[in-house]
Amino acid sequence: MFGYVRAFKPYLRVCEYETYQAIYCGLCKEMARLTGQASRFALSYDVTFLAVMNMSVNDIPVTARRMRCPVHPINKRLCVYDNKGLMYPAFVSALLAHYKLSDDISDGKNYQKLLAMGANAGIDNGYRRAALKYPELDKRISELMKLQAEHENKREPVLDIACDPTAQMMREVxxxxxxxxxxxxxLEKFGYSLGRFVYITDALDDLRSDIKKKCYNPLALTDGVKIADGRISDDDYKRIVEITDLSINLSLAEIADSFVDLDLKMYRATLDNIIYVGLRNVYELVREGRFNKRMRSKGDKI
Amino acid sequence: MNKDPYKILGISQNASDDEIKKAYKELVKKYHPDQYQDNPLSEVAEEKMAEVNQAYDEIMEDRRTGTANSYNYGYSGDGYGADYQSVRRMIQSGNITNADQALEAVAENQRNAEWFFLKGSVCYSRGWLGEASKFFGIAAQMEPNNPEYAAANNRMNYNSSGYMNGSRNVYGAPRGTYRSNGDDCGNTLTALCCADCCCEMMGGDLISCC
Known part of the structure; x- marks a missing residue:
């Protein structure tokens, strides 16, 4: 997962923001407890969203307390604590991180490969615990990662087919x-469309660097797009954005349809914010080239 | 082998809509699962019930759209006039892989508007929205007067315009995109005007000229 599914903070109420942050921090602690210290680096807004969804779907209230955190050493932070809603997302995060890193090992070059190998060794224990807990999910994800690699190897040009494995993975999750x-x-329908959103947004985000590095990217294979000196023309970029706009809007409409269908009650305002405002905000930042995966707060500037 | 939906309901093809409804209701009563609780026949009844439901849906769908009025059941297409009815049924029952195989078997020069519509439906069921919107568009273009194709195409166009179901009730989420197409300056002006209106209501004035 890539951090594209996040709330649009300026539109969160303070109480919603505090809950969201407490789930984020609580999840980090839960990951350390369940899948090991190293797995905490896999924490992302996507898993946090999964946690909020989990707590909403299963009617799990917040149980929180103020705790110390090495990243924020001055003040204690409000963390969701001793809450059964965090177990599933923590384990899923370990599974996805493991396969993401394995993918990096097979794709990456020299130092990336070494880095990924080191990180993968670090979370190996956590992955094994997660796979033991959810063996079927683990099996499905591993199959879908293989399918993904097949699509990449034969350089699948059709966007819908290229994002299918990721979307199916989110469907399972x-x-x-x-x-x-x-x-x-x-929920499966919701997950599938959300997976599409994530994949397409990521493809657009990585488009320029993928073209430069000659990596596979389905958007670079759009009919008529010419690559010269590891770059594409602004006109070609515009045409690609038209295609992603269409697919993103269609996916968002499906996400909204199934979300309305689910009729969730708890944490509704936070979920509404993520689905109706956050997703589109992230996509628009990516489209304008202003999204930064590593910077957490900068992306929220309107 | 596909059965004629009219035979399943035990009525003739010329039956009126009321007659169909009556026959359908009687069969539903007969096979209703409540009557077969803890009964070894319950599975058979369930199957029958599904068959009856499907037959009824099919007849009603056909009458509504006015597409196929004559059935060629048991007719194995020899290339021409492929059996789109059975493809429709496969899609309805969620048998997407087989439906796609049946569609792919149709030669490229014989693909008509219905083929593109069904191909779009297959893609849509798979969640392949971009492809679905493409195929629905072709179908609607080939037969602009067909209400079924037009409805599918319109829905995709509507969704692709950025509409999200339920966004109206969300705090801070204007309909469509959260940012209106206006530039930041325009937004500032709007905000100023709003502020002025508020001030005037409260007895003050922010912009003296209006």
């Missing part, structure tokens, strides 16, 4: 939030 059959169908 969100489907796993509940055992209720009816709810599961809706």
């Amino acid at each position: 969100f489907g796993g939030l509940t055992k209720d059959v009816q709810k599961r169908v809706k």
Whole structure:
């Protein structure tokens, strides 16, 4: 996951922001507890969203307390604590991080490869615990990662097919939030469309660097796009953005449809913010080249 | 082998809509799962019930859209007039892979508007929204007067314009995109005007000339 599913903070109420932050921090602590210290680096807004969804779908209230945190040494931070809503997202995060790093090891060059190998060794224990806890999910993700690699190897030009494995992965992840059959169908649809959103946004975000490095990117294979000196013309970029606009809007409409269908009650305002405002904000920042994965707060500037 | 939906309901093809509804309701009563609780026949009844429901949906769908009035059941297409009815049924019952295979078997020069519509439906069921919107567009272009194709195409166009269901009730989320197309300066002006209106209401005035 890549951090594209996040709240638009200026529009969060203070109480919502505090809950969101407490879930974020609590999740970090839970990851340390369940899957090891190293896995905390895999913490992202995406997993936080999964946690909020989990707590909403399963009606889990916030249980929090102020705790110390090495990243914020001065003040104690409000952290969701001793809450069963955090277990699933923590384990899922370890699974996804493991496969992401394995992917980096097979794709990366020299130092990236070494870095990924080191990180993967660090979270290996956590991954094994997660795989033990959710063996079926682990199996599905591993199959879908293979499918993804196949698409990459044959340089799949059709965007819908290229994002299918990621979308299916998100379908499995969100489907796993509940055992209720009816709810599961809706959550799966929601997850699939969200996976599409994430993949397409990521593809657009990485487009220029992928072209430079000659890496696979389905958007670079759009009909008529010419690559010269590891670059594309502004006109070509505009045409690509038209295509992603269409797909993103269609995906957002599907996400909204299934979200309305789910009719969730708890944490509704926060979820509304992420789905109706946050997602589009991130996409627009990416489109304008202003999104920065590593900078957490800068992306929130309007 | 596909059965004629009219035969399943036990009525003739010329039956009126009321007759169809009556026949359907009777069959539903007959096979309703409540009557077969703890009964070894419950599975059979369930199957029958699904069959009846599907037949009814099919007939109603056909009558509504006015597409196929004559059924060629048991007719194995010899290249021409492929069996789109069974493809429709496969899509409805969620058998997407088979539906796609059946569609791909149709030669490229024989693909008509219905083919593109069904191909779009297959893509849509898979969640391949970009492809779906492309195929629905072709179908609607080939047969502009067909209400079914037009409805599918319009829905995709509407969704691709940035509409999100339920966004109206969300605090801070204007309809469509959260940022209006106006520039920041325009937004400032609007904000000033609003502030002025508020001030005037409260007895003060922010912009003296208006």
